[in-house]
Amino acid sequence: MSQQHLTEAEYDAITDAAAQWCMRLHAADCTAAERQAFEQWRDAHPLHAFEYEAMQEIWEVADHLPRPPTATVLPLPAPALAPRRSWRAYGMAAAISALALPLAAYSGWSLGWLPSSYEHFQADGSMRQVTLADGSQVELNLGTELTYSNYKDQRRVSLKKGEAFFKVSHDSAHPFVVKAASGEVRVTGTQFNVWMYEDQVRVILLEGSVLVNSDNSRPDGGFRLDPGMQARYRRGDYQPQISQTYANDSSLAWRQGKLVLDNLALGEALPLINRYLSKPVMLADSATGNIRVGGIYDITAVKSLVTTLPKVLPVYLTRNQDGNPVINSLPGTAPKS
Known part of the structure; x- marks a missing residue:
């Protein structure tokens, strides 16, 4: 299925699926297997992720809506005879309907319920x-x-x-x-x-x-x-x-595109490094986390920083069963915990 040649039916099928995934992932009984299946669906086509993000934004805005204290939930008529509409249309219609009641009954904006x-x-x-x-x-x-x-x-x-x-x-x-x-x-x-x-x-x-x-x-x-x-x-x-904060604190060096590690223990440095990685780096043990690292790095090249660590520190890299890089200290070189 090509994004450039989607039929209306194909597009509606994607928006339907995005809406269903959005509801399912917010359910309390959503399982790990379902979340994995969702990730596979989302990554299968760029439009899948785009449509899911659109549904997620509608969900987040609706989440801020108050629930009227005396509201009565009535069953909706079956839509079998109605013209087919995409989930986006249903979602927007539901959002508009949900917004209309609080606005009319409670002046939602003036009460701080609804954003402008x-x-x-x-x-x-x-x-x-x-x-x-x-x-x-x-x-x-x-x-x-x-x-x-x-x-x-x-x-x-x-x-x-x-x-x-x-x-x-x-x-x-x-x-x-x-x-x-x-x-x-x-x-x-x-x-x-x-x-x-x-x-x-x-x-x-x-x-x-x-x-x-x-x-x-x-x-x-x-x-x-x-x-x-x-x-x-x-x-x-x-x-x-x-x-x-101390005088030479470099925490805001990112605004100039830099990551500064000022003689930090690896245990402290990894959260700063992992922020820029799709696969976070792990430590083999707490003793390895006490090895110190320093230097100034480009935030767009943090991935290469990880591969060069064995050249500047007494460590070597392995991977765990999930594919994450793991830093291991060379025998006899790790500081005591």
Whole structure:
């Protein structure tokens, strides 16, 4: 099936499948085998991934809709005699219908339920600079994905993966909130950086003030940072770890396209390296993780950094059963844990 010569029936079949996968993957009983089958379907054709992303965005916007407290669910009439419509058409119709009720009954925008704008941004092969609807500037590192929604009571960014530097337009009545992993960063106008890898998050403040909360289930929690401070947290942390950034901190070197490893233990360096890799590098053991590494590298060539490690460190590379590179220390060379 060629993307350039799709019939309407073929296109509808793809959108149907994308909608069904979207619903199934969000189900609580979705199995690992089903997720693997989805990945195979998604990777089989570029249009599969495109249509799934479209369905996912509709799903995410709908997820923010409130549920009226006295709503009654009525059965829908069978659509057997209706003209066939694609899942995208059904999805958009459902979204419009879902939006119409809260708007009419509860003035959804004025109550802060519905965004006036929604944007999705992604940086894959190169860094990207974008301007949000509120005028805030964002720089996206490689492999970064985020969304922006503008609500009456706040501006909301969801950092799905990667790293971003924010210059937020000041608006004390309209806070700017960045959700990352299990926590969030709340500001009114400032400059700061948010790095996320898996469930690890690091926030660095350059200008202004931010409130960092490591647990969204405690909305009244959080610790305030002043310029020159940073916060780190992982999923499940009750509170973030707060510290000062040192004078020669190179965490923002990515904005110049560089990854700086300043005599770091491999255990600390790998999350910074793996951010740029499709297959994360693993450590053979904790002792290997204590070997230190340094240097300045181009963020577009991090893959070659991994292959050169045996030339500069007392290590060798193997692969595990999943195909991940594994760093092993040469016998008798690993520092003690």
